[in-house]
Amino acid sequence: MEQNQIARRMDFIAPFYVMDLLARAKELEAEGRSIIHMEVGEPDFDTPQLIIDEAKKGLDLGFTGYTPAAGIPPLREKIRDHYRNTFDVEVKASRIMITPGSSGALQLVMGVLVNPGESVLMTDPGYPCNKHFVAAVNGVAKPLPVGPDTAYQLSAELIEKHWDDTTRAAMVATPSNPTGTLLSKQELSDIYDVVRGKGGMLIVDEIYQGLVYGRKPFSALSVTDNIIVINSFSKYFTMTGWRLGWLVAPEHYIEAIDRLAQNIFISSTASSQFAALKAFDPECIEVLEKRREEFCKRRDFLLPALSELGFKFPVVPEGAFYLYGDCSELTDDSFSFAYDLLEQEGVAITPGKDFGSNKHEHHVRFAYTTEIDMMQEAVARIRRFLGK
Ligand SMILES: Cc1ncc(COP(=O)(O)O)c(C=O)c1O
Missing domain, CATH: 3.40.640.10 (Type I PLP-dependent aspartate aminotransferase-like (Major domain))
Known part of the structure; x- marks a missing residue:
C-alpha cells in the first residue's frame, strides 16, 4: 500500500472532456472574444419566477x-x-x-x-x-x-x-x-x-x-x-x-x-x-410549455442549417435540446475540429469523445440552448470555418 494511492476504481472514471473546452472558451471570453456556447447541456432559461x-x-x-x-x-x-x-x-x-x-x-x-x-x-x-x-x-x-x-x-x-x-x-x-x-x-x-x-x-x-x-x-x-x-x-x-x-x-x-x-x-x-x-x-407549466415550443423552433432552425453545411442527422431528434451530428464528411477528428472551431471562430460545441468510443471521431453534439439569432451567427461562423 502506498500513502498517496488513489483507488483503482478511479481508473474507470473519466473526466468530462468538454470541461477543458469550456475552460478554454471562458479564457477566450475573458480576453474579449465573442463565444457562442452550444456545448453545455443546460437550458439557457432561468428557473420560473x-x-x-x-x-x-x-x-x-x-x-x-x-x-x-x-x-x-x-x-x-x-x-x-x-x-x-x-x-x-x-x-x-x-x-x-x-x-x-x-x-x-x-x-x-x-x-x-x-x-x-x-x-x-x-x-x-x-x-x-x-x-x-x-x-x-x-x-x-x-x-x-x-x-x-x-x-x-x-x-x-x-x-x-x-x-x-x-x-x-x-x-x-x-x-x-x-x-x-x-x-x-x-x-x-x-x-x-x-x-x-x-x-x-x-x-x-x-x-x-x-x-x-x-x-x-x-x-x-x-x-x-x-x-x-x-x-x-x-x-x-x-x-x-x-x-x-x-x-x-x-x-x-x-x-x-x-x-x-x-x-x-x-x-x-x-x-x-x-x-x-x-x-x-398550471401557471408554471404554461411558462415551461412556451419554452418547449421555443426549443422546438430552435431545432427546426438548426437542423436544416447544419445539414446544409455537411453535418448529417440520419434520425430526426424529437426531444431534449441536442443535435448529434455526423461530421465524417468534414473531418476525421471531431476533437480537434471542436477545438479549432472554438479557437478560430468562437463557437463551442462538444466533441463525440465525451459520449463514448463508438465513431466518436466522426460526431459532435450541438446543444440548442442559445437563442436563434445567436445560432444564426454560429452557423455563419461554422460556414466560414469550413471555407464554404
Ligand atoms: C441523460 C441524463 N441523465 C442524467 C443527467 C443528470 O442530470 P441531473 O443530475 O441534473 O438531474 C443528465 C445531465 O445532463 C443527462 O443528460
Whole structure:
C-alpha cells in the first residue's frame, strides 16, 4: 500500500472532456472574444419566477433543515399527481423517492442493484456519467455501439445478443443525450420483455421527458410498473442548480434505496423541495410549455442549417435540446475540429469523445440552448470555418 494511492476504481472514471473546452472558451471570453456556447447541456432559461419566489418563502419559513431521505411527502404526492394527470399512470407516492438530481437517483439505483463485477448494458454514444455510476459501485459498464438503424437506442435484439451471466440491468434514456432520439412505447415494451425474461432490471432515464417535439410524451411507467424510472427537475423545469430529481422504483426496492439515501445524502435540499411544490402548477407549466415550443423552433432552425453545411442527422431528434451530428464528411477528428472551431471562430460545441468510443471521431453534439439569432451567427461562423 502506498500513502498517496488513489483507488483503482478511479481508473474507470473519466473526466468530462468538454470541461477543458469550456475552460478554454471562458479564457477566450475573458480576453474579449465573442463565444457562442452550444456545448453545455443546460437550458439557457432561468428557473420560473414562481419557483424562485416559493424558495424564498420556504427559507423565510425556516425550511432549512434535513428532510426525510425519501423527500417531503407533499412533493412525492405532487409527482404522483403529475403521473396521473399528465400520463394517466397510477404510481403510489411511496414508490417515489426525491433525490439530489437524477445524478443522485442514478447513484442510489446502481448502489442497490449492482453487485461488484455485475454489468449494466447501455448505449454508446450515451450520457457519459452512466458508465461511472456503475464503476463507482465496482460494477462493469457495457456500452453497446448503437447507430441510426436503432435511432441510437438499445433494442430488444441488441439486449438479447449482449446479455450474459454477469448482466444485471439495461439502461435507456428517452429522449436521449446526446442524440435527442426517442423510444416508442412498443420498443420499450419489447426491451422490457427481454430484460424481464433474463431476470434483470430495466432502468429508464426520463430526464428529458417534458422536452418532446411533435409527439405526445409518455412515461415508461405506462408500459409496466416493474422498472426503475429516473427523472429530474433539471431540464424541463430548468432547475439544474437546485439539485433535485426523483426516481420511481418497484415497492420491493424502496426500503433499500431509502436506507442508502439516508447514508449517502441524508436528504435532498429542503428549500429546493419546498420550491418544487410549485413546479407542477398550471401557471408554471404554461411558462415551461412556451419554452418547449421555443426549443422546438430552435431545432427546426438548426437542423436544416447544419445539414446544409455537411453535418448529417440520419434520425430526426424529437426531444431534449441536442443535435448529434455526423461530421465524417468534414473531418476525421471531431476533437480537434471542436477545438479549432472554438479557437478560430468562437463557437463551442462538444466533441463525440465525451459520449463514448463508438465513431466518436466522426460526431459532435450541438446543444440548442442559445437563442436563434445567436445560432444564426454560429452557423455563419461554422460556414466560414469550413471555407464554404
Ligand atoms: C441523460 C441524463 N441523465 C442524467 C443527467 C443528470 O442530470 P441531473 O443530475 O441534473 O438531474 C443528465 C445531465 O445532463 C443527462 O443528460
